[in-house]
Amino acid sequence: MTAKLTAVRAGALTTVQDAGRPGHAHLGVPRSGALDAPAMRLANRLLGNDPDAAVLETTLTGCALRPDRGITVAVGGAPCPVTVDGRPAAWGAPVRVPAGAVLDVGAAVTGVRSYVAVAGGVTAEPVLGSRSTDLLSGLGPLPLRDGDLVPVGTPARPVPQSAAAPWPGPPGELVLPVRLGPRADWFSPAALHTLTSAVYRVSPHSNRIGLRTEGPPLERTSTGELPSEGMVLGAVQVPPDGRPVIFLHDHPTTGGYPVVAVVAEPALAAAAQAPAGTPVRFTAG
Amino acid sequence: MTGARARSAHPAGRHALLVELPDAEHTAAFHAEVLRRRAAGTLPPVTEVVPGARTVLLDGVPDPAAMAREVLGWEVPPVPDGDGEVVEIPVRYDGPDLADVAARWGVAPEEVGARHGSYTYRVAFCGFAPGFGYLTGLPDHLHLPRRATPRTRVPAGAVALAGPYSAVYPRSTPGGWQLIGTMPDPRPLWDPARERAALLTPGTRVRFVAPDGARGEAAA
Numbered sequence: 269m270t271a272k273l274t275a276v277r278a279g280a281l282t283t284v285q286d287a288g289r290p291g292h293a294h295l296g297v298p299r300s301g302a303l304d305a306p307a308m309r310l311a312n313r314l315l316g317n318d319p320d321a322a323v324l325e326t327t328l329t330g331c332a333l334r335p336d337r338g339i340t341v342a343v344g345g346a347p348c349p350v351t352v353d354g355r356p357a358a359w360g361a362p363v364r365v366p367a368g369a370v371l372d373v374g375a376a377v378t379g380v381r382s383y384v385a386v387a388g389g390v391t392a393e394p395v396l397g398s399r400s401t402d403l404l405s406g407l408g409p410l411p412l413r414d415g416d417l418v419p420v421g422t423p424a425r426p427v428p429q430s431a432a433a434p435w436p437g438p439p440g441e442l443v444l445p446v447r448l449g450p451r452a453d454w455f456s457p458a459a460l461h462t463l464t465s466a467v468y469r470v471s472p473h474s475n476r477i478g479l480r481t482e483g484p485p486l487e488r489t490s491t492g493e494l495p496s497e498g499m500v501l502g503a504v505q506v507p508p509d510g511r512p513v514i515f516l517h518d519h520p521t522t523g524g525y526p527v528v529a530v531v532a533e534p535a536l537a538a539a540a541q542a543p544a545g546t547p548v549r550f551t552a553g
Numbered sequence: 554m555t556g557a558r559a560r561s562a563h564p565a566g567r568h569a570l571l572v573e574l575p576d577a578e579h580t581a582a583f584h585a586e587v588l589r590r591r592a593a594g595t596l597p598p599v600t601e602v603v604p605g606a607r608t609v610l611l612d613g614v615p616d617p618a619a620m621a622r623e624v625l626g627w628e629v630p631p632v633p634d635g636d637g638e639v640v641e642i643p644v645r646y647d648g649p650d651l652a653d654v655a656a657r658w659g660v661a662p663e664e665v666g667a668r669h670g671s672y673t674y675r676v677a678f679c680g681f682a683p684g685f686g687y688l689t690g691l692p693d694h695l696h697l698p699r700r701a702t703p704r705t706r707v708p709a710g711a712v713a714l715a716g717p718y719s720a721v722y723p724r725s726t727p728g729g730w731q732l733i734g735t736m737p738d739p740r741p742l743w744d745p746a747r748e749r750a751a752l753l754t755p756g757t758r759v760r761f762v763a764p765d766g767a768r769g770e771a772a773a
Contacts (some may be wrong), residue, residue, distance in 0.1 A: 280556065290600055290601065290613070291601060292683075292750070293603045293612070294601065294603050294604065294608075294678075294679060294754070294755055295603040295679050295680060295683055295684060295751040295754060296679040296680045296682055296683045296685050296751075297683045297750075303629060317640055319666050339661030354724040395745045396745050396750060407683065409746065416608055425617070427663055433577075440708055447564065447566055447567060448735055449563050449564050449565060450563035450564065450565045450571040451563070486641065495605065495606030495607050495608075496605050496606050496678065496680055496687070497571065497607070497610065498571065498601075498603030498607035498608065498611050498622070499610075499611070499614070500565045500566055500568075500569045500610070500611025501565055503565070518679065520681070521603060521679070522603065522678060522679070522680030523680075524683075526626050527565065530565050530567075530569070532566065532567060533566075533567075533568075
């Protein structure tokens, strides 16, 4: 039986996300997808869903949903209070939400992005093989607004009996292993030393496109213009103000500012959960 | 251009390689070679092949160092003239920057379309927005800077110039390019419901034609 969830409270920014749409970067299409992919997969596994089934990704303030049929959900990622019709419910475990009851996913206690998986998965219309909202290019469903209906599929399997899953806690300090290049030679040795020794902080201007940082600017030795070139997930791009920007899943596929280094992909889930002000260190690795 | 080799290859993280070429022509040739080898099944696995102005990014590469050794050894044949599919873009040369462009080119405004429509272009790479292709083919002496002040809104279908590139905006966005014309119905540029979502994919050749199907020069 399919269900629909009404967005009673859409929250600051709630989007549909799955594993994204890699393979289209040459057309200018970002890969998109859940920023904290391990959290999305774990929430789906708790429900017996395909690990890459589409979920809702909230931002800082959570959201509230009312299903028109009884459903089972699992909320993971950033820890937050969960209630059903005002009664406390489990975070990080399957929760039954009766038809007409309101599931409230509260504001993140720590971290940034909570994931609301629903047994059967969110079944928004796929674009290029993915249901993900891409905020850079506007592909996929629009961010949730109050009153929107979110379609949910039929569960393929019963919700498994599972022990409590281990969730990594959000980082007090964000340590990002980087490999220098492809354009490290556009920067002075002093700038490269600064990158891997200074403490940066997550800027409040961060979003799904990039994690912006505040801290000492990286000085370029080459002042020329970089012809547009392909950019990878995790690229540490240095715009003219010298403050590194770490490219997250909605990043542009080509860019004209030099990439000094690239963050290892497994570290990006923690980056997506680091609120503004979190200290950031880049380490060689 | 004769047969050539890639100039250098820089690792981009643990799973990508940025191959650097001397110019747009060699980049097109190298990109075509990558696609040939991928189609023939002789390319090590990659998930993304992303050409840029003078680079080709190979992403999702299990061993970038081994891939670098391999691609730097390739003898890459030039792209033959007339190679690749030709897409015709209908255009009316009625853009708001036509007079400025004409002045910079030293021609009358009504001659801009004849000039621009007389060349065959090639999609060098995409970016900026889905389906936005950067077209090379304009000769050096007609290259133009971007506008000093970008527009907050460029309409979908705008035919535009900047630096060595021509482009057609698949949808309305802010933009700093010089606007010389209009594609009357820009919807074919980007349609994710279509098997081939983007009309202008890297390597595609492009001609600008009058909306009735005649060549641009005839209509200008």
